[in-house]
Amino acid sequence: METKNVMIVGVGGQGSLLASKLLGALLVAEGYDVKVSEVHGMSQRGGSVVTYVRFGDNVYSPVIAQGEADYIISFEKIEAARYAANLRKDGKIIVNSQMIDPMPVITGAAQYPVDVLDELRGKGVFVDEIDALSLAQQAGNAKSVNIVLMGRLAKYFHIEKEKWIEAIKNTVKPQFVEVNLKAFELGYNF
Amino acid sequence: MKKLMLGNEAVARGLYEAGVKVVSSYPGTPSTEITEFAAKYDDIYCEWAPNEKVACEVAFGASLRGVRSACAMKHVGLNVAADPLFTLSYTGVNGGLVIFVADDPAMHSSQNEQDSRHYAIAAKVPMLEPSDSAEAKAFVKAAFEISEEFDTPVIVRMCTRIAHSQAAVELEDRQEHALPAYEKNPQKYIMAPANAIRRHPFVEERTRKIAELGETSPLNRVEIGGTEMGIICSGTCYQYVKEVFGNTVSVLKLGIVNPLPTRIIKDFAANVGKLYVVEELDGIIETHLNTIGVPCVGKELFSNIGEFNQTTIRAAFGLPQPENVTLETEVPVRPPVMCAGCPHRGLFYTLAKHKITCLGDIGCYTLGSAAPLFALDSTLCMGASVSGLHGFNKAGGADSEKKTVCVIGDSTFMHSGMTGLVNVAYNGSNSTVIILDNSITGMTGHQQNPTTGYNIKGDPALAVNLEALCHSIGIERVRVVDPYNLKECEEVILEELAVDAPSVIISRRPCMLLKYVKAKPPVTVNKDKCVGCRQCMKLGCPAISFKDKKATVDATQCVGCDVCTQLCRFGAIEKGDR
Structure with missing residues (x-):
């Protein structure tokens, strides 16, 4: 199988590392060769963060380069656009509609580009926008945005729902399983 | 059994399987998790040392006593550990000794982009470089074998993309090594000239032999x-x-x-x-x-x-790139920022307000250099703020002493700031040193240090008393402020800048991200009182933004530190219900 590429992007502190952990565990359980690449340290402090998940028969590079991503899962609206150059021509973007102002916007040095997803759609990019924050709150914990988005990814992915549920049970702390399963369903059925 | 592991976690597993007994390190991205994961194995004694030189020397001591030992650091940490490294090359080892160094090409979280391979060449020690997690574990074991067979410390070079990438690793059992009897060997371990002169030819011969190994080793x-x-x-x-x-x-x-x-x-x-x-x-x-x-x-x-x-x-190679989409819209950059409720913010606000020159150091507080605070004038390396301030003041004289400070975190002060403070006291500059004591090593992801009262396992440990330490160095004026209290911060900083004596101000407040720190209810903006003066925006708090010409606070981010409420002259930012 040709290597498949999923990018998980967002703002430091939004919980993208747990999402990549879940996805990685699921893909390993499915028998794929998997590589997951993260950046820790300075960029985690509210900066733009990106995690690469790659899987297939034999994965070499740990990173996803320009024009290679089959999916971009974005935890924040403009972060999807920031990494859009990495998307394949026929790739899909799943994006949380939440907007978090970066510091240049807060200080007034830049404007938040609200129409950026429309521009992507205008260029023929498949964009699935979802209010993951509201769904996470509905599930019972605003921090489950990551699992709502994984639920949404599961909708398009080739792996059965039951396997995802199994992976969630094995990945999140026992006390958060219930909330996260709810979050997963809300994302999946949105 | 195969397990998905970070490169760093795989190194830790390799340490476990290789029967390593002692690991001493100082945290530094992207090397930190090596030691954090190693500490999860009860069979390995692990510790956070105050700096990389100490860590490397602890590993040397353990090797001398006959056990397998290791230390891990980021690339710039090897600069600090270079002193023991170069002579360790001469002494060689008793138990195997491996140094892990993690380079950071592209500087995801570093102040320079140095290539650690130069150290291996200069110190004449072998260096291995794995290319994924499985190799990382295998190379750890190979490194210990080379170390013991050729009587040499070995460096294993990681880089961000190996250290922080997860890949499948096959787990194996630990090989225990019994503690041998200790035998004194002064000719080998006392590197005074007479002995060192005899060891140098050994080092050259060893390099030749390891080069020969490289001709046939499956590692190449x-x-x-x-x-x-x-x-x-x-x-x-x-x-x-x-x-x-x-x-x-x-x-x-x-x-x-x-x-x-x-x-x-x-x-x-x-x-x-x-x-x-x-x-x-x-x-x-x-x-x-x-x-x-x-x-x-x-x-x-x-x-x-x-x-x-x-x-x-x-x-x-001039090959075609895959097709992709390009956007006309410019997406504003999203640099890392100090968190909402970060205790450093109030202090930096005070420094910026009074246009005080501030030499910075390495840690989260480097973020104080960014807009809108622009509070820092320099960041060089671990500890350089304190010694740099002394030099700055010696050059600039009394005028400089009245309007210049430095900031350094608790962990960085322990690492190499205190020697600079000894110099301030001994060589007498009226420098004002601010220790940002947030009770943790923050930027690298919350590691304990000698001031926090806990060790790497989270067990209670002796805590260095910063006030007593500064006093004993010879600094008489040691003040403690709460950086959430802007008035107190301002008064103390101005007082200490004014006096003709060296002083230390300890800005003490635990990092807001620590589990035991409880957030207070978020503040709210009274839209009727807010006149849109944007004074609160000068804090650079990610929880405060402007909508419709009024300040607005993101309740999901705000932790109720109340620094902004003290700043608003119109009383428009109100404390949350508590």
Whole structure:
């Protein structure tokens, strides 16, 4: 199988590392060769963060380069656009509609580009926008945005729902399983 | 059983399986998790040392006593540990000793982009470089074998993309090594001139022998593919090359990156058409090829700046790139920022308000240099703020002393700030040193340090008393302020700048992200009182933004630190219900 590429992007502190952990565990359980690449340290402090998940028969590079991503899962609206150059021509973007102002916007040095997803759609990019924050709150914990988005990814992915549920049970702390399963369903059925 | 593991976690597993007994390290991205994961194994004694030099010397002591030992650090940490390293090369080891160093090409979280391979060459010690998690674990074990067989410390070089990438690893059992009886061996371990003179030829002979090992070791391997082109590479570059070329080219993958082999390179070159070297940062393999007279193309095509990926390789070889989408809209940058409720913010606000010159240091507080605070004037290396301030004041005189401070975190102060403070006291500058004591090593992801009262396992430990330490160094004026209290901060900073004496201000408030720190209810903006003066925006708090010409507070981010409520002259920001 040709290597498949999923990018998980967002703002430091939004919980993208747990999402990549879940996805990685699921893909390993499915028998794929998997590589997951993260950046820790300075960029985690509210900066733009990106995690690469790659899987297939034999994965070499740990990173996803320009024009290679089959999916971009974005935890924040403009972060999807920031990494859009990495998307394949026929790739899909799943994006949380939440907007978090970066510091240049807060200080007034830049404007938040609200129409950026429309521009992507205008260029023929498949964009699935979802209010993951509201769904996470509905599930019972605003921090489950990551699992709502994984639920949404599961909708398009080739792996059965039951396997995802199994992976969630094995990945999140026992006390958060219930909330996260709810979050997963809300994302999946949105 | 196969498990997905970070490169760093795989190194820790390798330490466990290799029967390592002692690990001492100082945290530094991207090396930190090696020691954090190693500490999860009860069979390994692990600790956070105050700095990398101490860590390396602890590993030396453990090796001298006959056990396998290790230390881990980021690339700049090896600068600090360079002193023991260079002479460790002469003493050699008793129990195997391996130093892990993690380079950070592209500087995801670093102040420079140095290539640690230069250290292996300069200190004349072997260096191995794995290219994924499975190799990371295997190379740890190989490194200990080389260390003991050739009587040498060994460096294992990681880089961000190996250290922080997860890949499948096969777990194996731990091999225990009994503690041998201690035997004194002064000729080998006392590096006074008479002995060191005898050890140097040993070191040169050892390098020759390890180079010979590299000719046949499976750590260096040839992968024959298409023979029109041959590529020599190591580490993460191997993965990028394979990603782009698969088996269409032949590859010489080097696992031992110092000393470099000669015969296998010449044989490889003879069997392929055009020969290329793909290496990140400096052209070290290429220089070796030049020395042994093997023509190749390397830095002519590849930069010595930043990290590579598939795009870089394709571009260098003129291959087509996959199609992608480009946007006209410019997406504003999202730099890392100090968190909402960060205790450093109030202090930096005060420094910025009074236009105080501030020499900075390495830690989260480096973020105080960014807009809108612009509170820092310099950041060099660990500890440089304190010694730099002394020099700045000696050069600028009394006028400088009245309007210049430095800031340094608790962990960084323990690392190498206190020696600078000794210099301030001993050589007498009226410097004002601010210790930002947030009770943790923050930027690297919350590691304990000698001031926090806990060890790496989270067990209670002796805590260095910063006030008593500063007093004993000879600083009489030691003040403690709460950085959430702007008025107190301002008064104390201005007072200490004014006095003709060296002083230390300890700005004490635990990092807001620590589990035991409880957030207060978020503040709210009274829209009727807010006049839109944007004074609160000068704090650079990510929880405060402007909507419809009024301040607004993001309740999901605000932790109720109340610094902004003290700042608003119109009382428009109100404390949350409590």
